Amino acid sequence: MRVTIAHVALRAGVSKATVSRVLNGKGETDVATEARVRRVVKELGYVPSARAVSLAKGRTGVVGVLAPTLTRPWIAQVMQGVADSMEHSGHGLMLFTRGLGDDSFRRFAGHVDANAFDGLLVIEPEATTPAVAKMAAAGLPVVLISDRDTDPNLPIVATGNQPGARQAAQHLLALGRRRPLVVGGPEGYDCAASRATAFTDAFAEAGFPVPPQAQFPGDYSGESGRVAVSSAVTLGIDFDAVFVHNDLSASGVLQMLAHVGRPAPHDVAVVGFDDAGHAALTAPPLTAVRRPLRDIGAEAARILAAALNGAAASEAAELATPVAITTELVVRESTAAPT
């Protein structure tokens, strides 16, 4: 049978309470007894039962993480940052994805209701925002990783879409490009919208508004990049640059540009987003906006951990300030200066 605190207590000749005190460092304990208890703990290889501890203490030491999916590279990166940070703070990490749709969310909500974890981290809440806000209102500490802060009461870590998109725009403007195509993400997605808007705003401010017909929705696939370019060509849209919402689609763009005889960077400059994978390996190598994805995840996890460790109200308010994320433009050949 499992070694329990009772065994330790018996063997050490003390009460369970004392063993608990020693292990949790609460209350004063005689140096000698403490040493004895610790010795017995080691001898018996005693480890407190997570189940019993969580029932008695009223918290689990576990944090829930809700992500749309793991298969998008940038999300995997963020998750890794979260995992590392959680490990650091000693929290367990329960993973939930919204992969299977509404049903997934319902099951997730069940775990919330069952108090299966102490705090929640949500990556790209999107449609689940209201439900999540409700959970937060019900007392569950929540931290969001998102660019749309619908609820000003929730701590939120931005994902760098706006500054990144602006950087991309400024870079293209500096190169003298004036008529960009924009290949976006799925309609209705926050991150897609914020990226596209920041980009077109920057161009508009510079005096070069981007016409709607030059903006194509996408789905983050390579194919959507290909389709956007060929559509633009077919429609006779005049363009000298392409801003693409992720690196995968950007590959499709590069491929199709070459196919239609307008290869980057000479005819068309191309900027991608994320730089999380193969951007340096495309032909030509892709200029891309790099986001500190792991840091974003780690930062969010840190904030949540702080909240769980009972941050004071003032502190919580401070944490609620959106955390600034610094993006970096990695310039490669796909935007080499026109000759």
Add this chain to the structure above:
Amino acid sequence: MRVTIAHVALRAGVSKATVSRVLNGKGETDVATEARVRRVVKELGYVPSARAVSLAKGRTGVVGVLAPTLTRPWIAQVMQGVADSMEHSGHGLMLFTRGLGDDSFRRFAGHVDANAFDGLLVIEPEATTPAVAKMAAAGLPVVLISDRDTDPNLPIVATGNQPGARQAAQHLLALGRRRPLVVGGPEGYDCAASRATAFTDAFAEAGFPVPPQAQFPGDYSGESGRVAVSSAVTLGIDFDAVFVHNDLSASGVLQMLAHVGRPAPHDVAVVGFDDAGHAALTAPPLTAVRRPLRDIGAEAARILAAALNGAAASEAAELATPVAITTELVVRESTAAPT
């Protein structure tokens, strides 16, 4: 305060035991009382506390998953399959990565000792195999996702490295390629070794052994693909094909081949592995071995869930048979027949 089973019992005019029975479907309950209890449960929005249930039942309903990292695309795919399947079987999923090295594993082991979950899924155990075997021996249900089954007692799901590598070899042989370069993974990694071996074995069997100097270690980065090719050229190694351990490195290979004036597919045929991302978007598009990664993850999770639901001994033995994985070769231009 939280609604507990006591509140429900009181309001429904029954004992806690009866409420428990209704909720767990154990023992006979009068239809009328059952209806009444259910109504009250709904009225009060009662959800059993996961903490209390797990302490009382002696199990958590949670499964631990230990992965090397989330940032390698193929692992993210497998994890998504695992997550979907776990969700399906109603299990929670505690995620652990070995990202931070020994320390990570120690913390993970702590959770195991604390009985924080009922079963364990390990992706690419590698160096942790002995420790994991010990956990299994101590009674923790374990399922591995790996190509090296060091412990015949543990159920294991293969990841398709051997059949995939053989397919790649046969494809190149059929194209008349005889002198392949092999760009592998980090030395000492199981998956890398099994892939390389299966490939070289196939060539050797066909009468064309691959000399050691034509085999380069890599680290799954694009750079290692570039380096391998340029090294081979510098060393004056004669080759007409390259088998690369993942798609990212393959991109590097394609890039460097073009750079040194021996572009694929004419001079050199290139086959990648995984087809999990941008393989269709390289220049030229990459022929690659596709593995059913999500299925692999889902299958492993299914087996573990079955074990947790108390599979009979005979059944367990059956499950211990390595599950066969079918890989598929996706042929693209990087191995177009030489003209």
Add this chain to the structure above:
DNA sequence: GTGAAAGCGCTAACAA
């Protein structure tokens, strides 16, 4: 400084 006792919220015998 330490022990006894009362929970934490639920399940599972055992009676009735």
Add this chain to the structure above:
DNA sequence: TTGTTAGCGCTTTCAC
């Protein structure tokens, strides 16, 4: 069919 009684293994007052 249902209630009573013990726990599950730990933490935490409250006395001593």
